[in-house]
Amino acid sequence: MLDENTIKIVKSTAPVLQEHSQEIGERFYELLFSRVPDLYNMFNQTNQKRGFQQGALAYGVYLAGANIDNLQAIESMVERVTEKHRALGVQPEQYPIVGETLLEAVKDVLGEAATDEVIDAWGKAYKAIADIFMDREAKLYQETEKQPGGWIGIRPFYVEKKVKESDVITSFYLKPKDGKPIPSYQPGQYLTIQADIDGEKYFHMRHYSLSDAPNKDYFRISVKQEDAQGMAPAGIVSNYLHNEISEGDTLAIAAPAGDFTVKTEELPIVLLSGGVGITPMMSMFNTLVENHSEREITFIHAAENSTVHAMREHVENLAEENQNVTSFVCYANPTEEDRSKHRYDKEGFIDLDWLQTVLSDNQKDFYFCGPFPFLKAINHALQKWGVPKERRTYELFSPISTIEDA
The missing domain is CATH 1.10.490.10 (Globins)
Structure with missing residues (x-):
């Protein structure tokens, strides 16, 4: 005391x-x-x-x-x-x-x-x-x-399958090398990879969101290849995974963790994502659909254009198959093909005026994930709309601690 x-x-x-x-x-x-x-x-x-x-x-x-x-x-x-x-x-x-x-x-x-x-x-x-x-x-x-299938420390997994989801995002399907069970997890949580990379003095630890529903015999992560931008260096581990890890290779994994999870089951739910922020949303989305949730589900994704938009067809198919699911796409810079094939619902960025045209009201639980400017803009729009803090849940991929004061 x-x-x-x-x-x-x-x-x-x-x-x-x-x-x-x-x-x-x-x-x-x-x-x-x-x-x-x-x-x-x-x-x-x-x-x-x-x-x-x-x-x-x-x-x-x-x-x-x-x-x-x-x-x-x-x-x-x-x-x-x-x-x-x-x-x-x-x-x-x-x-x-x-x-x-x-x-x-x-x-x-x-x-x-x-x-x-x-x-x-x-x-x-x-x-x-x-x-x-x-x-x-x-x-x-x-x-x-x-927990059943749980472990402490590092456990070796092999890459059963590597699937290209877009020009920049690839999914890795991971299974344990020991063949023993793996634990369930909360949709929205992440895996931690310990990467021992040739030429690097130290190994690297990275968190990657699980991008599928739990209770499978595999874990799936979907990783964006981070290139150098301006003064910002390229992502060491994301490039290692994309360029050097193949099907059959082994990765060292820590058990699922994270507090970005669906916390209520009452109100309609809105899942808002920008870029690679779609990964934890896919885990939440797939889980809600697989569990036959009766909640009204709205899935909104923002990307530069279709070339970097991961899992678009999967979301569209689930929206068509489930009456309680609606999906929308916003492209900041759509390609000519995007325009001719009407692949998006809004050109530009998500803003409050547009949200109010596609959502009936603000009496919903909002979950959002993406780059820092995206999160800050979405949070500001929802605040302006009067959505209380307890119904605004977000995940930051960078260590910046808050979007409220930044």
Whole structure:
């Protein structure tokens, strides 16, 4: 239990950490990797180069500090982060070095403003928060291992089938090499791949959404090949999977994880996706249809055009076969063939005016996934329409912690 003075200091200095969040994050990772280089194995090095993880880390610290007297307010963040920690194999003994390094980074960035009193208060706060994380992660490890077909750590799977879904997205059907059962999972969750790539000093861990309904004898992930764009480097693991992994090859997999799941079964449901954000939506969509859900289901996908639109025919077929399913397509830059064959319902981006023409009302549960600008635009439109926060559920593929304040 933290004393009142500690809580007061942490809450009053949290905005200062937020103001310097990117600098603190950069200094933290610089120090951490110099002391424990093996942790490179655990972090997405592409996101490190893009600067995403640095800002996300310090933002999370700020959020915890700002709510240190009401940690229930950050329950959703705790759930999201601990799911990732379990998938990555984070252990309790790693928390002390992280805490020490974080406090040193705060001192280095804030200088004289980081007095002994401030650092002592944040040290106590970090321990309280770390205890919450470790307790939750211990339960996740137990639950994962005890479920039928479950396992902890890495398990070898082979690629039974590799299917090209579009010019940029390919599906990988994965089966366990030991031939034993695999666990079920919640639609919307992800697998974690540990890739040991020739020429790379460290192995790489990546999360990829499961893109089919659970309770099959395989897992399916659908991966977008990420090319270099401007200053952003190419995706190391996505290119490895697309270009170097063939049918029959082995991948090291951690058990399904994630908190982006369908949480209610009452209202009509709207699944909104942009680009490769279609992957967790396919898992939700296929599950709802296979379970003969009576909910009104609206599937809306946005893409550049048909060349990069994955699984279009599958969605169209299910919409035709099920009276409770409706699907819509938005293309930002349709091809001439897209136009002549009427392959889309809207040219341009999804906006509130258009949503209000295809949806009868806003009394629905909205789930959305895609690039950061897409998520922010959809969230803003739904807010403007009066959809309450509890009926707006989204998944971010990057470590940016929120779309509310960004």
